[in-house]
Amino acid sequence: MFQVLCIFIPLLAALFMPFFFKKVNSIHTGWFVLVVPIFLVIYYATFVPTISKGDAVISQLDWIPSLGISFVSYLDGLSLLFSLLISGIGALVVLYSIYYLDRTREQLHNFYIYLLMFMCAMLGVVQSDNMMTLYLFWELTSISSFLLIGYWNNRDKSRFGALKSTMITVAGGMMMLGGFVLLSIMGDTFSIRELIAQAPELATSDLFIVALVLILLGAFTKSAQFPFYIWLPDAMEAPTPVSAYLHSATMVKAGIYLVARFTPIFAQSEIWIWLVTGTGLLTLFWGSFFALKQWDLKGILAFSTVSQLGLIMSLLGVGAIAYHVEGAQETVFKYAAFAAIFHLINHATFKGSLFMIAGIVDHETGTRDIRKLGGLMSIMPVSFTVALIGSFSMAGLPPFNGFLSKEMFLTAMLSITEFDLFNFSTWGILFPIIAWIASVFTFIYSFYFVFKTFTGKGKVEELPHKPHEAPVGMLVSPVILGALVIILFFIPNVIADTFIKPAVMAIQPFLYSSPEQVAIDVSAWHGHFTPELMMTIGIIALGLVLFLTLSKWQKVYRLFPSKLTLNNLYDFIIYELCDKWIGRFSALYMTGSIRRYLSYMLGSISIIVIATLFMQNAFKVTFDGASPIRAYQIILIIVLVIGTIATVFAKSRITSIVALGLVGYTVSLFFVMFNAPDLALTQLVIETISVALFLLAFYHLPKYKKEEERTRFRFGRAFVSIAVGAMVTLVALSAHSQKLLPSISEYYKETVYSLAGGGNIVNVILVDYRGFDTLFEIAVLSIAGIAIFGMIKLRLSRKGEKL
Amino acid sequence: MEIVMAFVCGFLFMAAIYLILSRSLLRIIIGTGLLSHGAHLLILTMGSFKGSAPPVLSDGVTDYVDPLPQALILTAIVISFGVTAFFLVLAYRAYHELRTDDMTLMKGSEENE
Numbered sequence: 001m002f003q004v005l006c007i008f009i010p011l012l013a014a015l016f017m018p019f020f021f022k023k024v025n026s027i028h029t030g031w032f033v034l035v036v037p038i039f040l041v042i043y044y045a046t047f048v049p050t051i052s053k054g055d056a057v058i059s060q061l062d063w064i065p066s067l068g069i070s071f072v073s074y075l076d077g078l079s080l081l082f083s084l085l086i087s088g089i090g091a092l093v094v095l096y097s098i099y100y101l102d103r104t105r106e107q108l109h110n111f112y113i114y115l116l117m118f119m120c121a122m123l124g125v126v127q128s129d130n131m132m133t134l135y136l137f138w139e140l141t142s143i144s145s146f147l148l149i150g151y152w153n154n155r156d157k158s159r160f161g162a163l164k165s166t167m168i169t170v171a172g173g174m175m176m177l178g179g180f181v182l183l184s185i186m187g188d189t190f191s192i193r194e195l196i197a198q199a200p201e202l203a204t205s206d207l208f209i210v211a212l213v214l215i216l217l218g219a220f221t222k223s224a225q226f227p228f229y230i231w232l233p234d235a236m237e238a239p240t241p242v243s244a245y246l247h248s249a250t251m252v253k254a255g256i257y258l259v260a261r262f263t264p265i266f267a268q269s270e271i272w273i274w275l276v277t278g279t280g281l282l283t284l285f286w287g288s289f290f291a292l293k294q295w296d297l298k299g300i301l302a303f304s305t306v307s308q309l310g311l312i313m314s315l316l317g318v319g320a321i322a323y324h325v326e327g328a329q330e331t332v333f334k335y336a337a338f339a340a341i342f343h344l345i346n347h348a349t350f351k352g353s354l355f356m357i358a359g360i361v362d363h364e365t366g367t368r369d370i371r372k373l374g375g376l377m378s379i380m381p382v383s384f385t386v387a388l389i390g391s392f393s394m395a396g397l398p399p400f401n402g403f404l405s406k407e408m409f410l411t412a413m414l415s416i417t418e419f420d421l422f423n424f425s426t427w428g429i430l431f432p433i434i435a436w437i438a439s440v441f442t443f444i445y446s447f448y449f450v451f452k453t454f455t456g457k458g459k460v461e462e463l464p465h466k467p468h469e470a471p472v473g474m475l476v477s478p479v480i481l482g483a484l485v486i487i488l489f490f491i492p493n494v495i496a497d498t499f500i501k502p503a504v505m506a507i508q509p510f511l512y513s514s515p516e517q518v519a520i521d522v523s524a525w526h527g528h529f530t531p532e533l534m535m536t537i538g539i540i541a542l543g544l545v546l547f548l549t550l551s552k553w554q555k556v557y558r559l560f561p562s563k564l565t566l567n568n569l570y571d572f573i574i575y576e577l578c579d580k581w582i583g584r585f586s587a588l589y590m591t592g593s594i595r596r597y598l599s600y601m602l603g604s605i606s607i608i609v610i611a612t613l614f615m616q617n618a619f620k621v622t623f624d625g626a627s628p629i630r631a632y633q634i635i636l637i638i639v640l641v642i643g644t645i646a647t648v649f650a651k652s653r654i655t656s657i658v659a660l661g662l663v664g665y666t667v668s669l670f671f672v673m674f675n676a677p678d679l680a681l682t683q684l685v686i687e688t689i690s691v692a693l694f695l696l697a698f699y700h701l702p703k704y705k706k707e708e709e710r711t712r713f714r715f716g717r718a719f720v721s722i723a724v725g726a727m728v729t730l731v732a733l734s735a736h737s738q739k740l741l742p743s744i745s746e747y748y749k750e751t752v753y754s755l756a757g758g759g760n761i762v763n764v765i766l767v768d769y770r771g772f773d774t775l776f777e778i779a780v781l782s783i784a785g786i787a788i789f790g791m792i793k794l795r796l797s798r799k800g801e802k803l
Numbered sequence: 804m805e806i807v808m809a810f811v812c813g814f815l816f817m818a819a820i821y822l823i824l825s826r827s828l829l830r831i832i833i834g835t836g837l838l839s840h841g842a843h844l845l846i847l848t849m850g851s852f853k854g855s856a857p858p859v860l861s862d863g864v865t866d867y868v869d870p871l872p873q874a875l876i877l878t879a880i881v882i883s884f885g886v887t888a889f890f891l892v893l894a895y896r897a898y899h900e901l902r903t904d905d906m907t908l909m910k911g912s913e914e915n916e
Binding site: 644663671677728739752759787 | 804805806807808809810811812813814815816817818819820821822823824825826827828829830833836837840841843844845847848849850851852853854855856857858859860861867868869870871873874876877878880881882884885886887888889891892893894895896898899903904906907909910
């Protein structure tokens with residue numbers, strides 16, 4: 001139970017932040033926040049010995065048991081690794097933010113509430129075993145990310161970036177929910193563990209492919225894969241601690257987590273492997289290529305994050321092939337899953353530190369524009385060292401951890417070519433080539449990032465602030481992360497045994513029964529020149545040449561037309577298609593004219609009714625049982641028709657009022673004719689009063705004006721009225737011809753005297769059998785009277801007038 | 804007779820809808836008047852014209868017409884009268900305030916939407 005509640009600790013702590021901010025304002029609120037992630041790191045670290053043996057720990061808290069929805073904290077290798085990343089980097093980011101955000105100028109309580117909300121949501125995402133709560137936490141990450149990106153909400157660009165990221169990630173989240181629902185229909189459970197247990201049966205379902213694509217869309221939007229990466233560069237308007245935490249280390253990896261978690265279910269499918277690997281590689285190349293186009297330090301890092309996420313994604317795709325092969329080839333693909341997890345850890349360390357350095361540079365110089373920066377090496381030596389370590393690791397150089405995972409990445413890509421399933425023998429050769437070119441670009445932008453900022457001549461005097469080294473507190477977090485980059489290079493096997501192997505076991509549960517079976521040894525030097533090493537040497541050589549000649553060929557980026565970008569496509573969809581075009585479309589039929597709306601309604605009702613009548617074969621006319629037609633009835637009908645025509649086509653008001661009176665009196669004569677004395681009486685009186693009322697208002701009523709209308713509408717009007725008339729006639733005819741049951745009136749006729757003691761059956765029905773109707777009819781009349789009185793007597797004043 | 808009355812009711816509805824779709828407020832109200840006449844006659848017709856005596860007990864008569872539709876119509880007449888009267892005053896007030904009875908002009912402008 002406590003394990004589940006731990007997910008909510010950050011959310012609980014968030015409740016107290018306004019109190020700390022308002023009441024204890026001499027201490028930076030961040031210090032209070034810091035306690036939470038540190039506690040969580042220690043708490044989750046206690047699970048490490050159990051989990052690294054390959055066991056899983058489960059704790060459950062029922063939420064809606066009748067629907068099978070409960071909060072489940074399921075800690076296995078994969079979730080524990082993510083939980084430690086979230087809480088560990090969370091602690092470092094909070095520490096960094098304490099020095100980054102000013103206590104007196106910023107609304108710190110808001111910032112930390114959002115951050116803690118986010119931490120809770122992320123822990124929930126990675127630990128949930130129930131798909132519904134996974135979705136719940138997933139959307140909470142979107143919401144808290146929205147709030148954090150828009151933290152400086154007085155800036156236009158912050159609001160734009162926040163909106164964009166929310167639009168894209170929430171759209172993906174919705175699709176993912178669809179996939180979850182389909183999965184739960186197929187497997188009849190919300191639990192991911194139970195779904196994994198029945199994975200082979202799921203693959204035979206018709207819904208399988210749809211669920212697969214929908215869940216992948218959710219993962220791709222969250223993890224900024226092509227073409228959904230466009231929100232990530234705009235999310236860089238967030239404060240730098242947020243960028244470092246959300247947009248490099250944790251939230252963008254939620255999609256990676258999702259793909260890894262669902263691999264055991266979907267890896268059966270060829271489509272999964274192609275989509276995940278293909279999209280990942282495309283994103284890797286695209287991100288690394290366009291990173292060099294950026295001027296903004298955080299922009300470069302954003303594109304670099306996109307590209308590195310693509311790398312991890314493609315490795316997960318290759319890792320899924322392990323389900324389809326056996327024997328010697330199998331180990332190669334197990335490598336890929338291992339490399340994915342390893343690079344995920346490495347990326348979190350070096351990208352986190354690089355973002356923090358970018359923030360420091362921004363903080364100390366006042367700009368992030370790489371064209372204005374330069375020559376900061378001697379002024380900010382510590383930042384420079386950390387940036388150098390991070391960049392070299394990102395570029396894949398020894399002795400940093402990026403080198404190891406990059407080698408394994410190249411191994412995995414090379415091994416695809418030796419493999420002849422799913423047409424890999426034909427197209428497989430493309431994979432290592434794309435991977436290699438992307439790595440060259442990664443190398444160039446890593447160098448570009450660090451050397452353009454810290455070396456060169458630089459115009460230090462022209463910078464907005466006079467630069468100096470950051471305060472020690474601000475440097476602690478990046479230095480810790482930088483140190484980890486080097487430490488991980490030297491002790492990869494310790495990390496592998498404790499964290500990576502259990503995580504790989506979670507991704508490929510059918511292949512292993514204990515982490516020891518993941519027989520992979522990471523080493524920097526394999527003792528001989530492997531093809532991967534040769535490729536790395538090629539990357540370094542070509543990368544160096546291209547970096548040194550960067551100014552000569554950077555014009556290439558200007559060749560890409562600025563109009564044909566995905567950002568413009570997004571803007572087009574949101575602002576042109578949704579706002580303008582749909583607005584125009586609505587304006588076509590929502591003209592504001594009530595006559596038009598009435599025509600739509602009446603026209604469609606009559607068409608639907610008439611069509612149904614004939615399609616269901618419900619129309620029928622019989623002359624049986626109809627009462628005979630008499631001559632005086634025909635005369636009355638002719639009078640009624642003449643009166644009606646006169647009402648419709650009268651030129652003056654008085655004619656049409658009198659004609660309406662004529663129709664009313666004829667109707668009362670009909671009542672006389674059809675044996676309804678009470679009706680005739682009432683109709684006569686009411687018609688008299690109505691005509692009197694019309695005449696009373698006559699003086700005030702507007703004069704008839706000649707109706708000048710476009711012919712088009714007159715035809716429409718005639719059509720609608722004829723359609724309604726036809727509908728009424730047809731319905732009346734077929735209703736009359738098909739009476740299914742006798743009337744209940746026999747009862748009234750028999751009991752009117754014995755039960756109610758009256759002779760006039762209609763009146764007895766009105767006041768005795770169905771007296772309730774009459775009561776409310778009286779109410780209607782009273783309300784009408786009061787409303788008329790109110791409308792005549794009461795006037796609301798216009799502006800400035802007295803009542 | 805019921806067959807003929809079905810056509811009469813349809814005709815009344817047609818005329819009523821034609822008036823309701825016009826531009827002038829007064830015509831619309833007259834249209835609703837016609838519409839309620841049509842509806843009342845329709846209810847009566849649907850109850851069928853069987854029976855030869857009005858539904859008032861008298862000695863030696865057993866062939867009464869169906870009293871239930873008549874009770875329903877009586878209620879409907881009163882309600883439609885109340886509504887028509889209200890509409891009439893509403894039209895009067897609208898004309899008084901807006902100085903127009905043209906439905907195409909009573910659309911509301913951009914600022915008071």
